[in-house]
Amino acid sequence: MSGTKKLNYILPTIVIAQFLCTSLWFAGNAVLPDIVKSFSTETNLLANLTSMVQFGFISGTLVFAFFAISDIFSPSKVFFICGIAAALFNLGICLELPDVRLLLLFRFLTGFMLAGIYPVGMKIASDYFKDGLGKSLGFLVGALVFGTAFPHLLKTFTANFAWQYVIFATSALSVTGAFGIILFVPNGPFRTAGQKFNFSSCLSGFKNPGFRSAAFGYFGHMWELYTFWAFLPGMLMLFNTKHPTTVLNIPLFSFLVIASGGLSCMIGGLLSQKFGAKRIATIALAISGLCCLLSPIFLFSGSVYAFLIFLFCWGLSGTADSPLFSSLIAKNAPESLRGTSLTLVNCIGFAITIISIQVVNLLSKQLNVQYLYMVLAVGPVLGLWALIKKITH
Template identity: 80%
Template sequence: MKATKATGILPIIVISQFLCTSLWFAGNAVLSDIVKNFPLAQNLLANLTSMVQFGFITGTLVFAFFAISDLFSPSKVFFVCGIAAALFNLAICLQVADVRLLLLFRFLTGFMLAGIYPVGMKIASDYFKDGLGKSLGFLVGALVLGTAFPHLLKTFTASFPWKYVIYGTSALSLTGACCIFLFVPDGPFRQAGQKFNFRACMSGFKNVGFRSAAFGYFGHMWELYTFWAFLPAMLLHYNSVHPTAQLNIPLFSFLVIGSGGLSCMLGGLLSQKFGAKRIAMIALATSGLCCLLSPLFLFADSVYALLIFLFIWGLSGTADSPLFSSLVARNAPEALRGTSLTLVNCIGFAITIVSIQVINMLSKEMNSHYLYMVLAIGPILGLLALLKKQHS
């Protein structure tokens, strides 16, 4: 494997992470087609998304517990997981009669994503000892764009069978995995980390600064993935109420979610001048306000008001993602930083499952006009937690 100059490493990691994380919402992008194969399956949107999240949580814990990226080359771990995730993603194209098998394939895809997203960050930290905050902004931005990309792929392949979206995202993951393997050797700052110790890393919550940053992140996660998961449903509902609008749902789903990738990068840059906490609080407050104002704009007569509102929500909802990672890392116990970050990450993604299922359940019980106001609970509690401790 040829060594690559450090200056060219970050773009390769960012592009590879984008390519591989395109698998995350691949099932969501073709949900309307998958539903036709399982007409009796209920809650498929919520369950498909939740299984990917559950797989990611399980994978993150397993990878951390066995210190996989410490025992083995992180680049090789990324490569193997990128290949495996592509194959499990491809498996949903098989003619399966049982929806549980479909959910299993999404779970396994999420499991392997645990060897892509966190490991990609570790690879970056092995190369960039200084300026990691800015690097995290680009890496999280790549995750957001990757999450959005299947919706764009669906737009371009609208006249083809839905399986082309799955073929495309699997091919992208294979490409990203090979790029890391071929062009990104282990970094010069690579060090062996500690094995996962649940009881020990729980001690981080005794620190007020760590606790407030972690709870801010939890509030952010309550909102973010549920907004992403239900965004196509929001647009579909608008089209049904305003037949003359006929918005291109896959295209605008991509644009709204993908805009968050730009705000991640911008948020990372702004935090260097104004501080991570300040920018994170502004973003969290803005997205929380969007939740509260959703009855006014999601059902507005003006399609322009709707789209401007959704873009503001998409931009603000993700701008704080890398900032919370930075705040949590900064306040984590030095000797337990890796395990503490793993625990916070896992709790955050577990919260997304609860949020998605709660919104799915409430959608059958309450007026849809006020449904997404429930997401404001996360940002409000997150802001209250952040106000307890001043971070730099």
């Protein structure tokens, strides 16, 4: 097999495995209405369930970064082990759990293992593709977005079955993805032998203006994205409540809106090759920030078409910049700590999502819901400021 053919074969394998394994991410959210029946007294279950996955992911990324796991050990083996473990922890929520804390623990552990899937998948790609990394990461992050959305689609197709079938299916997908990586994706040709974790060395990346501005742009993007995804079913439910004559299928449209972002990730990655990562990331972040500011108008529009078009615009723009930030961070990170730097920045970004989700959940009890999601504009505004200051292509 020639080198070119091998590379053509490797990227689709990584992308498919990333999609299959990250289907675990929002599996709990997709079946939340069914889980609530067992814990009816938990008024903040949506925010807490989502936050525990994110908190688990953050904890995992800290551990992975501290021990430089994806730089010292074979990233394909790390991906495989984490994919299997995440599938098992995901199955844990199907048990008859007497305490909501056990439910949250299993989601935490699933998130912890996802730290060995998402950033490690990007590390594997960066070990294979130095040129066109933005395009490669565009497909990878697109796979993450499709994976995140997929449980909502499964819920649509299994509406007449027990909710546990969604969990069984996502765990099976994760196992399949894990085996795909370990069997077909060896260590990449550009893999650099790692070194032990050095906190000051990792933070030294922030001395690089390109790394710093890409990272802060990513942080602003993360303030908005996961909160939008987490509260999207609530937006659809609210529309149904206010317009009883037009009943939207909540799981189906949750899937379609989130999954549309997977398409924009791929398109953004391709466009970055021609126009540069900075330009495309800036445009996407500006559009999604504008969506936050315009949400009082369109989320409460009387027209179902205006409402859905707005949600799809938000879904498309909200993720298009994500792979571009990852590409810029990888390019500007210290060579031997590329995987650890990606993991560390992911860790900070997902910590920001927890704060954002909890802030919006708290404000939902204090503010008029019509103006609630304008709070998400804070992230894009600060991210744009970081991008405009300085960033390298």
